[in-house]
Amino acid sequence: MKITIRLVVSLVLVVALVAVVFSFYQVREERTRLTSDLGRRSSVLAESLQESVTPLITSDSPGRLNLLVQRFGNREKFQGIAVHDAGGRLLASTADLELQIPGSGPQVVHVLAEGYPAASFIHAAKRRIYIYTSPLLLEGKMIGVLTLFNDASYIDVRLEEIWRHNLIRFLILSVLVAAITLIVVRWSITGPIAQMAGWIKEVRTGKTKTAKPAVLPKMDPTLDPLISEVNRMAKSLTVARARAEKASSPPSGADPLWTADRLKDHMRAELGGKKLYLLSNREPYMH
Numbered sequence: 001m002k003i004t005i006r007l008v009v010s011l012v013l014v015v016a017l018v019a020v021v022f023s024f025y026q027v028r029e030e031r032t033r034l035t036s037d038l039g040r041r042s043s044v045l046a047e048s049l050q051e052s053v054t055p056l057i058t059s060d061s062p063g064r065l066n067l068l069v070q071r072f073g074n075r076e077k078f079q080g081i082a083v084h085d086a087g088g089r090l091l092a093s094t095a096d097l098e099l100q101i102p103g104s105g106p107q108v109v110h111v112l113a114e115g116y117p118a119a120s121f122i123h124a125a126k127r128r129i130y131i132y133t134s135p136l137l138l139e140g141k142m143i144g145v146l147t148l149f150n151d152a153s154y155i156d157v158r159l160e161e162i163w164r165h166n167l168i169r170f171l172i173l174s175v176l177v178a179a180i181t182l183i184v185v186r187w188s189i190t191g192p193i194a195q196m197a198g199w200i201k202e203v204r205t206g207k208t209k210t211a212k213p214a215v216l217p218k219m220d221p222t223l224d225p226l227i228s229e230v231n232r233m234a235k236s237l238t239v240a241r242a243r244a245e246k247a248s249s250p251p252s253g254a255d256p257l258w259t260a261d262r263l264k265d266h267m268r269a270e271l272g273g274k275k276l277y278l279l280s281n282r283e284p285y286m287h
Contacts, residue, residue, distance in 0.1 A: 004185050008178045015177055019170040026166070027159050034155045035130075039119050042132035042148050046117070049146060053083055054136050057091065057144050066092040079129070079149040084108050086142050099124045100149050104131045111135055111145050121152060128152045 056065040069081040069092045080094025082101055088108055093101060103122035110133075111118050117134045130152040136144040267276065 004182065004190070007185065008181050011177050011181055012174045015173055016170060019166055019173075023163060023166040027162050030162060031155065031159060034158065035152075038130055038150060038152065038155075039132065042119065042130070042150060043117065043134070046132060046134040046146055046148055049081070050134065050136055053146055054138055054143065057083070057085065057136065058138060062091060068092075069094050077151050077154060079151055082147040082149070083136075083144060084112075084147070085144045086112065088112060091144065094149075097149060100129055100131070103129070104133065104147050104149075107131060107133045108145050108147060112142065115142060128156060 052068060053065065056068065065083060069083060072078065072081050072094055079100065080097050082093040082097060082104065083091045085091055088105075090101065100122070103124055107118050107120055112135070115135050115137075117132065119130065119132045122129050122131060128151075130150040132148045132150070134146050134148075135142055136146055
């Protein structure tokens, strides 16, 4: 039983290790894919908005600019837009971005300094936010930056689902591995060994009287060397027992041993009720 438990535990640990490694790589690949997809969609949206936002900045139309950015609020997975001028001053932003805008400040400064788009994740309002900042250029001159705010919490939800589903798969697989292992061990190892033990016990206790013990039932080929040796040992034990019993019994056809009672009965039959006297130099002995 102990070897069965050790075998089952070992297999379950191997399955757990494989499941953890596989889940880790799957989560990493899924995170990379979702982040790349989110960045690509943000880049396309920023390029399409740049054509509308740039003229409003140059024409100094804050009202129209504010109306434009408000149109992109309250959308699923997309929280809104913020527009900054070349000096980093906020020109317009979608409503309900008060908590998110301060977190984008360092990235806005970085884009104004480098002139290249940048993206990062921040935590605001107990959510994970993906911010994408793109420079607004007019004839090669920096006139401001456009920042998109996306709700990236769905990425964490998706990764948690992967871990949860893989955990369920691991539990199911562990139960199947344990059940199959118990069946195989019982069928191929412990069962044949129990049969062999019972057979050897019969030979040891003398229930097998023949010089050639009965052959064990067909077992797994891997146990053939052990079965062969046990057969030889059992046969030798049976033959030795048979020889010992033969040596301890009187030979067939020989006169049985004489005893006092047998001698007395024999003499009575021979004398027919007569008396027999034996003379010796000692006191007579009457039979």
